[in-house]
Amino acid sequence: MSGNANNGRRxxxxxxxxxxxxxxxxxxxxxxxxxxxSGIGRITHFDPSELPAQVAGQVPEGPTEEGGLTLSDWxxxxxxxxxxxxxxxxxxxxxxxxxxxxxxxETEDDRCAxxxxxxxxxxxxxxxxxxxLTVSSGKARRLSPFFIPxxxxxxxxxxxxxxxxxxGPNHAVVTACATGVHAIGDASRLIQHxxxxxxxxxxxxxxxxxxxxxxxxxxxALSTGSNDDPSKASRPWDKDxxxxxxxxxxxxxxxxxxxxxxxRGAKIYGEIGGYGLSGDAHHITAPAExxxxxxxxxxAALKNSGLQVSDIDYVNAHGTSTMADDLELDAxxxxxxxxxxxxxxxxxxxxxxxxxxxxxxxxxxxxxxxIRDGIVPPTLNLENPxxxxxxxxxxxxxQKRKVDVALSNSFGFGGTNASIILKxxxx
Amino acid sequence: xSDIADKVKKIVVEHLGVEESKVTPDASFIDDLGADxxxxxxxxxxxxxxxxxxxxxxxxxKIATVKDAIDxxxxxxxx
Numbered sequence: 001m002s003g004n005a006n007n008g009r010r011x012x013x014x015x016x017x018x019x020x021x022x023x024x025x026x027x028x029x030x031x032x033x034x035x036x037x038s039g040i041g042r043i044t045h046f047d048p049s050e051l052p053a054q055v056a057g058q059v060p061e062g063p064t065e066e067g068g069l070t071l072s073d074w075x076x077x078x079x080x081x082x083x084x085x086x087x088x089x090x091x092x093x094x095x096x097x098x099x100x101x102x103x104x105x106e107t108e109d110d111r112c113a114x115x116x117x118x119x120x121x122x123x124x125x126x127x128x129x130x131x132x133l134t135v136s137s138g139k140a141r142r143l144s145p146f147f148i149p150x151x152x153x154x155x156x157x158x159x160x161x162x163x164x165x166x167x168g169p170n171h172a173v174v175t176a177c178a179t180g181v182h183a184i185g186d187a188s189r190l191i192q193h194x195x196x197x198x199x200x201x202x203x204x205x206x207x208x209x210x211x212x213x214x215x216x217x218x219x220x221a222l223s224t225g226s227n228d229d230p231s232k233a234s235r236p237w238d239k240d241x242x243x244x245x246x247x248x249x250x251x252x253x254x255x256x257x258x259x260x261x262x263x264r265g266a267k268i269y270g271e272i273g274g275y276g277l278s279g280d281a282h283h284i285t286a287p288a289e290x291x292x293x294x295x296x297x298x299x300a301a302l303k304n305s306g307l308q309v310s311d312i313d314y315v316n317a318h319g320t321s322t323m324a325d326d327l328e329l330d331a332x333x334x335x336x337x338x339x340x341x342x343x344x345x346x347x348x349x350x351x352x353x354x355x356x357x358x359x360x361x362x363x364x365x366x367x368x369x370x371i372r373d374g375i376v377p378p379t380l381n382l383e384n385p386x387x388x389x390x391x392x393x394x395x396x397x398x399q400k401r402k403v404d405v406a407l408s409n410s411f412g413f414g415g416t417n418a419s420i421i422l423k424x425x426x427x
Numbered sequence: 428x429s430d431i432a433d434k435v436k437k438i439v440v441e442h443l444g445v446e447e448s449k450v451t452p453d454a455s456f457i458d459d460l461g462a463d464x465x466x467x468x469x470x471x472x473x474x475x476x477x478x479x480x481x482x483x484x485x486x487x488x489k490i491a492t493v494k495d496a497i498d499x500x501x502x503x504x505x506x
Contacts (some may be wrong), residue, residue, distance in 0.1 A: 053464025080467075142476065145468040 006192040014266040015101025015254030016365045017093035017202075021057030021247050021352045023067030024092060026100075029362075030351075030369045032067075033377045034398040038231035039352045040245055046210050053222035055230040056208045057247030057353030059089065082146040083159070084124030085248075086115035089358075090156035091163075093250035094118060098164060101254035102266060103198055105165065113197040115168030116157040117187040118204060118252060121357030121412070124151030126209040135304050152373030156204055168196040173357075176412030177318075177382040179203040180251055180360025181420050185275035187194065187255055197260045202252035216246065219285060232280040234354075235381035236319035236347035236395055237329065244320040248406030250360030253368075258425075273307060273405060273421035277301025280415025287324050287411065291331035294409060296317070297417035298335045305421045307405060310339045312421070314376050314401070316363045316408040319347025320354050326387055328409065333389060344401055346394035350380035358420065360410035367406035367422045376401050431478070431499045431504065438473050439486040439493060443465065474500060 018026040021039025032039075038058045048054040062068020074092040083091075094116075105111040127150045134143050149155055156174035161170050169190055173183040180203035187201035207213075216222045223243035226233035234245040250409060253269075261268055277298060278294035287293060302309065315332060319325050325347075332339050348366055351356075355362055370376050377399050382395040392399075405423045436450045456462040456470065471487045474480070474496060479497050480503045482490070490496050 076444065078442075142472055144472070145465040149465075 007194065009192045009405065010258035011188040011191045011255050011272040012258050012261050013253045013269040013272070013368055014103065014256045014261050016269060016368065017096030017252045018249070018270045018362055018365055019069070019089045019093045020060055020249040020355070020362060021059060021309065022241065024059065024064065024069050025067050026096065026365060028067040033348060033351055033366065034375050036378055036380060037351065037395060038232055038380060039247070042230055042232045043208060043213070044368040048213060050407060051213055051217055051266070052224040053213055053217050053243070054227040055223070055233050056213070056245060058208055059249055062148050082150060083155070084127040085206035086120050086124060086204045087150070087156050087159060088089045089206055089248065089250040090118050090120070090252070091159055091263055092158045093202060093204065093252040094156065096202055097202070097252040097254050098200060101256070103185045103254060103256070105379070111165050111167045113168055113201045114166040115170060115187070115190065116160050116166055117171040117173060117183050117190070117194040117199055117201045118156040118160065118358055119173030119183045120153045120156070120204050120205045121174070121176045121179050122205065122212065123153040125207050125212050127151045129209060129211045132407055133277070149389065160200060166200065169199070174415060175416045177354065177356050178410040178412035178416045178418045179357035180362065181364065181408065181410040181418035182277070182360070184253060184272070184361060185277070185420050188272045188275060191257050195268055198250060199255045199256045201255055202250065203357040204250035205356040205358045206248045207356060208248050213246065219239065221322065222246065234321045236321045236350050236379055237325045237385050238382050239384045241321045241325065241384040241386070244322055244349070245353035247349070247355040249352070249355050249362065250358045251365050253361065253365060259304065268425045269423050270371050271340060271425040273423040274301040274303070274422070275307025276302070276304055276419045278417045280417065282415050284415070285413050287327050287415070290334070292322070293314055293328035293415060293417045294328055294411060295331040295335055297419040298331070300405065301407065301419040301421050307421065309336055312405045312407050313343060313403040314346035314367065314370055314406040315343060316367050316406065317347045318409045319346050319379070319413050320349055329387070329389055329391070332392065341390040344392045344394050346377055346379040348377050350378070350382070360408065363408045363410070364420055364422060367408050370403045370406055371422065371424050374400055374402050376378055376403065429501065430502050434477060435474065435493060435500065438477060439470065442470050442473055450493055452489050452497070453492055455492050457491070478504065480504070
């Protein structure tokens with residue numbers, strides 16, 4: 001394997017879209033994030049009182065101009081019931097990203113060179129739940145004809161391509177909580193390999209339903225100790241952390257071949273510097289000792305980037321507020337070696353919870369915004385670190401910091417790891 | 428207009444998200460009201476539910492317009 005094998009085709013980001021527990025909108029989410037706001041609250045999508053975990057990061061309802069979700073602004077009313085909520089949220093983020101990029105393919109060649117790769121960790125869980133109730137009540141023949149296309153994970157990619165006429169590669173990633181990074185990384189490679197010039201890539205998730213929360217509760221993965229104080233529940237690296245907080249939402253970027261973007265005068269947020277993947281081959285939910293799979297993913301991304309460890313300024317950690325936080329910290333310290341003391345690393349899951357299949361995409365967008373604005377977002381609730389580190393974990397408050405290169409980690413059940421490096425685009 | 432016709436119209440408006448004025452007796456679900464093949468399957472299910480009738484597949488395939496639906500349901504109800 002040779003490093004930086006990108007066939008001379010550079011990939012840049014020319015559009016961003018976010019739907020998060022802080023806001024619908026990439027810039028309003030970012031503004032509230034660096035102000036230190038929390039998007040975590042008591043679950044209202046269903047009555048959680050039977051379950052040990054009762055808080056989550058839900059997308060706020062409300063007028064679009066105030067950062068709330070008004071679904072009819074994104075999906076026509078008659079189509080809404082044909083799609084699960086994860087598709088609604090994915091489309092809302094994807095439409096933002098496409099509009100932000102200004103890319104409107106006018107010719108058949110341009111349409112065929114524009115693809116979509118938006119995934120999800122779980123897909124239409126609530127739809128599957130409701131469908132199974134219909135069947136179990138003896139009404140199998142009444143199951144909606146839209147049941148299957150509402151639940152299928154690749155249907156965000158499908159709907160988006162139909163809406164805009166994007167006829168290039170149409171794909172979807174499903175790698176649990178690593179989905180978002182894998183989607184952006186794999187879509188970048190499709191551009192590098194010449195399968196497309198533009199790819200709309202990211203992830204979406206809407207698993208805050210009884211089945212989703214109950215399932216993660218049974219796996220002993222969720223925080224249960226802060227039901228009365230939701231904004232304190234997600235506390236990566238803190239000694240009082242007791243599990244992750246589920247969030248919902250979506251993150252989508254428009255990836256574009258550099259010369260293509262330059263030729264049309266597109267605004268460029270940053271460049272995909274490198275991408276690395278690994279598997280743990282260890283356990284279905286627990287990382288291996290020292291998170292060596294994470295270490296290898298970061299190493300692979302660095303090799304792919306052609307950069308040095310010392311070039312990296314900021315890490316957006318996977319940092320889910322579970323016991324695994326310290327294992328990731330071990331791997332990051334080992335990866336950076338002497339440079340560890342110079343970097344900042346934060347977990348934005350402290351503010352928005354864990355968006356599962358959307359997490360990696362939303363966090364990659366935060367990295368681009370950090371590079372653009374020279375601000376790194378905080379790790380909320382990191383009051384008493386469970387273990388000390390030379391790495392500045394940006395406790396409680398955002399910091400002004402020059403960031404030219406950022407690295408984002410995502411790890412998923414099944415032992416799947418992905419790291420992506422985003423950098424300032426130099427002409 | 429009969430109660431059945433009124434109710435059919437209401438279901439069509441609700442499921443296809445079209446204006447009531449467009450739901451004329453001769454309006455075709457697919458050609459005039461923007462339905463696709465899955466929409467028509469769902470529409471027939473909604474009729475079955477609302478009127479407590481069974482519409483077998485071969486009969487459902489022949490229901491192309493608003494009037495087709497009203498006629499079929501009225502015949503079933505009269506039987």
